[in-house]
Amino acid sequence: MSIQWIEQVLQLTVQMGTVYLLASLGEIYSERSGVLNLGLEGMMIMGAAMSFIFSVAYGHLSAIVMAAIIGALMGFILSILTVDMKLNQVLVGLALTLLGIGLSGFFTFPEIRKNLLLRLNPSLPENMLITQQAEKLQEVLIPLFSDIPILGKMFFSHNVFVYFSLILSVVMWFVLFKTRIGLTIRSVGENPSMADSLGVNVYMVRRVSTIISGVFASLAGAYFFIGFHPFWREGVTAGRGFIALALVILATWSPLRAILGAYLFGGVETFQYRLQLFGLGAQSPYFLAMLPYIITIITLIVISTESIKKKLGAPATLGTPYSREE
Amino acid sequence: MTKTLKKPYTIKIGRRLHYSRKLSILTTFFALILAFGVAGVFFAIIGLNPLEVYSYIGGVFTSPILLLESLKRAIPIGLAALGLCVAFKMNFWNIGAEGQMYMGMFASTGVVLLHVYYGLFPDYLVLLLMILGAFFAGGLWCSLPAFLKAKMKVNEILTTLMMNYVAMYFVDFLVYGPWRDPKGYGFPLSIPFPDYSKLTIIFGEFAYGGLLLLCVTAVLVFIILRYSKLGFELRIVGESIDTARYAGINLSKVITLGGFIAGGIAGIGGLTIVSGIIGRLRPRASPGYGYTAIIVGLLSALNPWLILPVSIFFGGLFVAGDILQATLKIPGAAVEMYQALIFLFIVIGEFMKRYQITITRGGDS
Numbered sequence: 001m002s003i004q005w006i007e008q009v010l011q012l013t014v015q016m017g018t019v020y021l022l023a024s025l026g027e028i029y030s031e032r033s034g035v036l037n038l039g040l041e042g043m044m045i046m047g048a049a050m051s052f053i054f055s056v057a058y059g060h061l062s063a064i065v066m067a068a069i070i071g072a073l074m075g076f077i078l079s080i081l082t083v084d085m086k087l088n089q090v091l092v093g094l095a096l097t098l099l100g101i102g103l104s105g106f107f108t109f110p111e112i113r114k115n116l117l118l119r120l121n122p123s124l125p126e127n128m129l130i131t132q133q134a135e136k137l138q139e140v141l142i143p144l145f146s147d148i149p150i151l152g153k154m155f156f157s158h159n160v161f162v163y164f165s166l167i168l169s170v171v172m173w174f175v176l177f178k179t180r181i182g183l184t185i186r187s188v189g190e191n192p193s194m195a196d197s198l199g200v201n202v203y204m205v206r207r208v209s210t211i212i213s214g215v216f217a218s219l220a221g222a223y224f225f226i227g228f229h230p231f232w233r234e235g236v237t238a239g240r241g242f243i244a245l246a247l248v249i250l251a252t253w254s255p256l257r258a259i260l261g262a263y264l265f266g267g268v269e270t271f272q273y274r275l276q277l278f279g280l281g282a283q284s285p286y287f288l289a290m291l292p293y294i295i296t297i298i299t300l301i302v303i304s305t306e307s308i309k310k311k312l313g314a315p316a317t318l319g320t321p322y323s324r325e326e
Numbered sequence: 327m328t329k330t331l332k333k334p335y336t337i338k339i340g341r342r343l344h345y346s347r348k349l350s351i352l353t354t355f356f357a358l359i360l361a362f363g364v365a366g367v368f369f370a371i372i373g374l375n376p377l378e379v380y381s382y383i384g385g386v387f388t389s390p391i392l393l394l395e396s397l398k399r400a401i402p403i404g405l406a407a408l409g410l411c412v413a414f415k416m417n418f419w420n421i422g423a424e425g426q427m428y429m430g431m432f433a434s435t436g437v438v439l440l441h442v443y444y445g446l447f448p449d450y451l452v453l454l455l456m457i458l459g460a461f462f463a464g465g466l467w468c469s470l471p472a473f474l475k476a477k478m479k480v481n482e483i484l485t486t487l488m489m490n491y492v493a494m495y496f497v498d499f500l501v502y503g504p505w506r507d508p509k510g511y512g513f514p515l516s517i518p519f520p521d522y523s524k525l526t527i528i529f530g531e532f533a534y535g536g537l538l539l540l541c542v543t544a545v546l547v548f549i550i551l552r553y554s555k556l557g558f559e560l561r562i563v564g565e566s567i568d569t570a571r572y573a574g575i576n577l578s579k580v581i582t583l584g585g586f587i588a589g590g591i592a593g594i595g596g597l598t599i600v601s602g603i604i605g606r607l608r609p610r611a612s613p614g615y616g617y618t619a620i621i622v623g624l625l626s627a628l629n630p631w632l633i634l635p636v637s638i639f640f641g642g643l644f645v646a647g648d649i650l651q652a653t654l655k656i657p658g659a660a661v662e663m664y665q666a667l668i669f670l671f672i673v674i675g676e677f678m679k680r681y682q683i684t685i686t687r688g689g690d691s
Contacts, residue, residue, distance in 0.1 A: 038483070085677045090419055090483060091624070095673055098617060098666035103368070105659025112372045112657070234659065239491055246484050286499035293488040300485060304478040 007153040009270055014154055014162060017259075017266025019224045021165045023244035024251060024258045025172055026216025030075075032176065032253055033209035034189040034317040035082055038093020040217045041241025042100025043074045047221025049104035052232050053113060055134040057120040060226060063134075067222035068215050074100070075214020079207040086321035097241070105234045134230040137161070161223040166259065173255040185209060189315035192322040202322050217241060239293070246296045249303055253315065268295050335685055342682045353678045354625065357671035365664045374654060382653065383646040392645055394529060398603060399641030401536035402427065402612065404633050405595030406619035408540075408547045409464075411628045413588035415551060416560040416581060418472060422486030424616025425493035426464040426589040430596025432497055433463035435516050435607040438523045439505065452523045456597060457539075464593015465586040467493065472585025476578035490616070498609045505607065516607035525602045532605065536598030540634065543591055548630040550587070560584050592616065613644065614662065621669045640665065 023040055030037045037043075047067040055063035074096060081092045107116065114129045137159040145156040155166075176182035187195040188205045196202050221237060229236070243265060251258035272288045366376030386392045406423040413420035434456040440446045447455055467489060474480035501514045510517075525535025551557040559580045563570045570577060595615065600607050618640050626632030647661030 081674065085674070087673055087676055091673045092670075094421070094620065095666060095670040098621075098669060099663065102659050102661075102663030102666045105657055106368065106663050107372075109657035109659060111655045115372055239487065242484055242487050246481075246488075249481070286495040286502070290492045290495045293491045297485050297488050300480050301474060301478065304474070304480040 003149065007150055009267075009274055010150065010154040011157060012270040012273075013263055013267040015158060015228050015266070016269050017263040018158075018162045018165045019220050019228065019240055019262075020244050020247050020265050021169065021258055021262035022161070022220035022223060023217045023241060024247045024262060025165070025168060025255055026213035026220075027244060027248045028251065028253050028255055028258060029172070029176070029185065030206075030209045030213035031248060031318055032189045032315055033185045033206045034192065034315055034320065034322065035079070035206050035210045035213075036089045036093065036319045037075070037078060037210060037213045037217070038090055038245070039074060039078050039096030039100065040093075040213070040245055041237060041239065042097035043071050043214050043217035044100075044221035044224070044241040044244075045104045045235070045237045046070050046074060046100040047218030048225040048236055049108050049221075049232075050218070051222035051225045052108060052134055052230075053116060053120070055226050056128055056131060057117050057124065060135070060137060063226055064219070064222055067218045071214040071216070071218020072211050073214070074218070075211035076207075078214065079210035082321060083203055083206045083210065086323060089319050089321075101235060108232055108234070132232050134226050134232075136230045137227045159227050161219075161227045165223075169255045169259050176255060186315070189317055192317055193324075196322075196324065206322070217244075220244070243292060243296050246300055249314070250299050265292065265295070268292050338684045338686070340682045340684065342680055345679045350627070350679060353675035354672065356678075357675045358668060360671045361664060361667035364667050365660075368663065369656075369660075374656070379650065379654065379656070379660075382649055383643070386642045386646045386649065387639075392649075393638075393642070395645050396638050396642035397537070398531075398533045399615075399644045400634070400637035401533070401540050401598045401602065401641075402595040402615045403618050403622055403640055404540045404637035405536070405543060405598060406592045406616050407622040407626070407633050407637060408543050408630060409468075409588040409591030409595070410619055410623040411547055411588075411630055411633070412551070412560065412584055412591070413468075414564075414623055414628055415557075416564040416584050418475065418581060418585060418588070419483045420468060420471075420486050420585070420588055421483055421620065422468060422471065422489050422589070422616070423592040423595070423619045424612060424614065425486070425490035426467050426592035427596035427599070427612050427616050428490075428493040428497045429463040429467040429589075430460035430593030431600045431607055431611060432493075432500065432596075433459035433593065434523075434597040434601055435500075435505065435519075438519050439516070441523070442517060442520065449520075449522045452520075453525070453601070456523060456601060457594065460593040460597035461590035462593070464596060465588075465590030468589020468592070469582050469586040472588075473578065473582045475585075476581035494610070497607070497611075501607055501609050507606075514609050518606045519601060523601060524605060525598065533598075533602040536602045539594055539598060543594065544630045544633060547591070551630070556580065556583065592619070595619075613658070618644075618665060621665055621672070625668070625672055 023044055027037055027040055047070060050066045050070050051063040054066045078092060078096055081087045082089045106112065110130060117124055117129050139157055139159050142156040146152040148156070176185065184195070184200055185205055188200060188202050192202045224237060224240070225232070247258065247261045247265060250261045269292050272291045275288055276285050362380065369376045369379050386396060406427060409426070410420055410423055437452060437456045437459045441452050468486070471480070471482045471485040471489065474485060475482040501516055505516050507513070507515050507517045524532040526538060528534035528537055551560070559570070559575050562573060562575060563577065563580055567577070596612070599611050604611060622633060622636050622640055626636045643661050643665060647658045650656040650660060651658055
């Protein structure tokens, strides 16, 4: 248990947690406006797949941009189906998740990927066409701060995604709770007919919030792939989108509390990998691999107990479509 | 200068008060066509001729041998979907059929191992105990999230889904560890099941024995949902929790019991994989049948009788996936993608059932 070991674990905790943080930030906005985006996992894995293909073809910037675009597109589809067509949000979300998993597996299949990459960038060398990994995003050390023991590694030695996610949490918290825009979003989620009568375009607010959640989920996937774990395999996100959904409840729909929750889950996952390295799970890593899912279930149970639930207060119209005539 | 103005089109969306069976069939049919169309676009993107892909898929349903193969895969899918019928009827969004199937596989293999290694139970009881074990294991696995939902309103979508991963890793642990066949050259497989622990031979294979289980279960599910007190209560709970509460229904009992039955049936689906199709336990024995079952359940509108034909269709898609992989080098994910598209368009089809779109020209309407 050297200091390096602790530093490394904490650094990985933050890096892993950023996946959850990014995904839950967007989801908080859509849920606050009353739309449950259950397609989070599908959007996340599509973001990861896009970032894989485009980072190999053109580099990181295009990967991030494309991930954001695909996320916005999927969020837009979800918003049309749930906000405008008022379809069951659970079913639409599940369908988009399955679609994302299917499409990502389809486009990253070696033969197909090779074909796609060649058409995107014909000058790619042969080894890039068959590679299963991408170049990892460079870490940007913040001068002076990154030398602080423990904290330096934990907060000041990461790639840009991690810094952005932290800044965004604060900004998004501020917007949600201290500005008119945030008030509008929350009022749409709490009492859409009142908001409507006050002249708020309920549908537009919900649409935009849902698109935001799509972009964030997809960026979370892109970060997970090019910023944390740049080795592709099918189903690479492994249910992390759903863990982020649980995290949103744990964070009681607040972007600031989401930071703590995200690092908690990031910590559990890192801990699990570390224990495997220690040989603790060498005989059977399977029980350790279950850990994040079990912790999620336990978390869901704990936050559902009566006493805690009273303090939580989910958006009142979460999951229910709004129509004027009613 | 005068300009003749064309009267604009007005699109009106009105609520449809009731819809006919014909409309329902029509929307389902369109959903399938649209899913084909969109999947075709994706095939075209990667430079394949969609028609060629379709002809392979269509070939599955015209060849007797491949159709029989589809039927084989339809068995676990159909059983899981029957379980979901029960769950969805009470608005319990069970996404965990996959995990419940793994628990069914675990229990049935457990019974076989107890028998082979320790000589417990006489031969003729083994299969019966396996079925019971699979039912209980799957049932308990599902009744936990059901109980949590009933008692504490814990979101069942997330819990059932998380439990899928737990069940899958648990089976991984067993076949890579204590349950690995000592004579299996180190492969992660259980011992092959003795014949008396396999299902009845139909069409010359053990795999089709599950067909009996599937049909019997379909009848039972129909009876439970239509004629039993529990079925009645399930439907009330599904329509409105408040109504159910005012009617004096014991919510936690009904939801937990419904979850138990739903998971139990999925568990039997798991049994048909290990005791029929494969004949032993191996990791990742289900290629996502439990998720496909969700789509099957919805497509058949939770009607137990429709489950069998719809499952055969989806079983056929899995077969087509294997064929496409071998011939055109398209990944199995193409099937997942197509299934998801069907799912999406069926959900969108709900809109067509609920609303009426009329396009008229001119101001009058």
